[in-house]
Amino acid sequence: MKKTLRPESLMMSHGFKPELSEGSIKPPIFLTSTFVFKTAEEGKAFFELAYGIRQKEQEEELGLIYSRINNPNLQILEERLCLWDKTDDCAIFESGMSAISTVFLEFLKPGDLLVYSSPTYGGTDHFIHDFLDLIGIHSIGVTVNDSKEDIIKRISDSGLSPKLGLVYLETPANPTNDLFNISMFREIADHFQTKDRHIPLAVDNTYMGPIWCSPTDHGADLVIYSATKFIGGHSDLIAGAVLGSTGLMGRLKVMRTFLGNMASPHTCWLLLRSLETLKVRMEQQTKNAQLVAKALITHPKVKKVNFLGLLSERDKNHELFMRQYSSPGTMISFELYGGEKEAFACLNKMKLVKLAVSLGSTESLAQHPASMTHIGIKPESRQKLGITESLIRLSVGIEHHEDLIADLFQAIED
Numbered sequence: 012m013k014k015t016l017r018p019e020s021l022m023m024s025h026g027f028k029p030e031l032s033e034g035s036i037k038p039p040i041f042l043t044s045t046f047v048f049k050t051a052e053e054g055k056a057f058f059e060l061a062y063g064i065r066q067k068e069q070e071e072e073l074g075l076i077y078s079r080i081n082n083p084n085l086q087i088l089e090e091r092l093c094l095w096d097k098t099d100d101c102a103i104f105e106s107g108m109s110a111i112s113t114v115f116l117e118f119l120k121p122g123d124l125l126v127y128s129s130p131t132y133g134g135t136d137h138f139i140h141d142f143l144d145l146i147g148i149h150s151i152g153v154t155v156n157d158s159k160e161d162i163i164k165r166i167s168d169s170g171l172s173p174k175l176g177l178v179y180l181e182t183p184a185n186p187t188n189d190l191f192n193i194s195m196f197r198e199i200a201d202h203f204q205t206k207d208r209h210i211p212l213a214v215d216n217t218y219m220g221p222i223w224c225s226p227t228d229h230g231a232d233l234v235i236y237s238a239t240k241f242i243g244g245h246s247d248l249i250a251g252a253v254l255g256s257t258g259l260m261g262r263l264k265v266m267r268t269f270l271g272n273m274a275s276p277h278t279c280w281l282l283l284r285s286l287e288t289l290k291v292r293m294e295q296q297t298k299n300a301q302l303v304a305k306a307l308i309t310h311p312k313v314k315k316v317n318f319l320g321l322l323s324e325r326d327k328n329h330e331l332f333m334r335q336y337s338s339p340g341t342m343i344s345f346e347l348y349g350g351e352k353e354a355f356a357c358l359n360k361m362k363l364v365k366l367a368v369s370l371g372s373t374e375s376l377a378q379h380p381a382s383m384t385h386i387g388i389k390p391e392s393r394q395k396l397g398i399t400e401s402l403i404r405l406s407v408g409i410e411h412h413e414d415l416i417a418d419l420f421q422a423i424e425d
């Protein structure tokens with residue numbers, strides 16, 4: 012019996028036929044806007060599939076038409092990314108925000124209700140409050156402290172439960188590493204579904220995926236990534252991805268065709284290169300993060316370290332962490348004694364660790380959430396979420412851990 016190869020074994024070749032490209036071992040970059048049809052009949056057959064006018068015959072594949080609809084680099088990348096999350100289909104976008112906003116635009120209509128986890132990525136939060144709100148899409152934000160019963164009651168009390176269109180989660184929460192229970196939100200979505208209306212659950216898996224968490228195993232319908240982060244992994248591109256079943260992805264891809272926000276062939280080619288090393292990069296990053304977090308808690312000027320690898324068995328999140336994730340990841344946030352002054356002094360003294368937003372890259376990055384990524388959140392809410400003035404967020408890269416620890420310690424001193 013043929014043993015199924017693991018995703019890391021397929022990342023160098025899956026979905027690419029060298030014989031179609033002069034035998035080149037790697038896919039060339041297909042810098043072309045359009046594709047020549049062999050015959051008019053062939054062109055017609057491709058368009059019928061692209062516009063959903065008829066179903067695919069067995070073994071039939073959608074032919075290449077026009078690079079806003081499909082392109083070899085885009086397609087090979089989509090097929091490879093599906094292997095990690097074990098989904099039918101994937102759509103690559105020109106940014107993570109583009110992936111997220113296209114999901115909202117496809118699955119929510121004016122009058123609908125969105126339930127989302129708070130805090131969420133700043134751009135997502137802005138889109139919900141400064142755009143969806145204006146076009147009459149209602150939203151309810153829920154936190155890790157809300158129980159299943161509380162959330163069901165809030166949705167019912169809003170009077171909008173028949174209009175619940177999408178449940179959207181981002182977990183672990185940024186920058187505090189609080190955890191949302193994906194299967195609990197599946198139950199909440201199912202509580203409001205009807206015979207002819209399934210309520211999709213979408214999970215932004217940027218922080219832990221695709222290696223350490225597969226949201227579809229816990230009941231998610233759509234998995235979303237900012238591919239700018241781990242998947243790209245080298246701080247040299249912006250991209251996004253959504254994965255899910257053929258039915259939902261078919262809808263999303265039609266929306267993408269008409270918004271025209273697919274990634275370019277060049278970006279897809281860079282991502283294909285990145286995917287080959289995704290697993291080894293993430294594994295090295297998490298090894299480093301565990302050593303860095305353990306060192307940070309011993310420093311007398313460090314008040315608190317948020318890192319999933321430091322959860323004790325008594326922690327309320329421990330059981331959920333073990334069930335939902337296979338690694339503590341690479342994201343650490345830590346508080347110093349003091350306030351903004353102490354945090355800034357530390358950030359300004361780091362040399363190896365770069366002062367920049369973003370995460371998941373080969374180089375370690377640090378930033379100050381209260382004045383940077385989370386500046387848009389009201390100070391009282393920030394305090395409640397644990398985003399204090401002395402909190403620093405750290406994304407750990409692949410440098411030598413001893414060099415990282417030495418750099419952080421010299422920056423924290425005096």
Ligand SMILES: *Cc1c(COP(=O)(O)O)cnc(C)c1O
Pocket residue numbers: 106107108109132134181185215217218236237238239240249250251
């Ligand atoms: C960065 C990020 C995004 C946005 O992605 P872009 O590629 O910057 O558009 C969305 N969600 C999370 C969790 C992120 O970290």
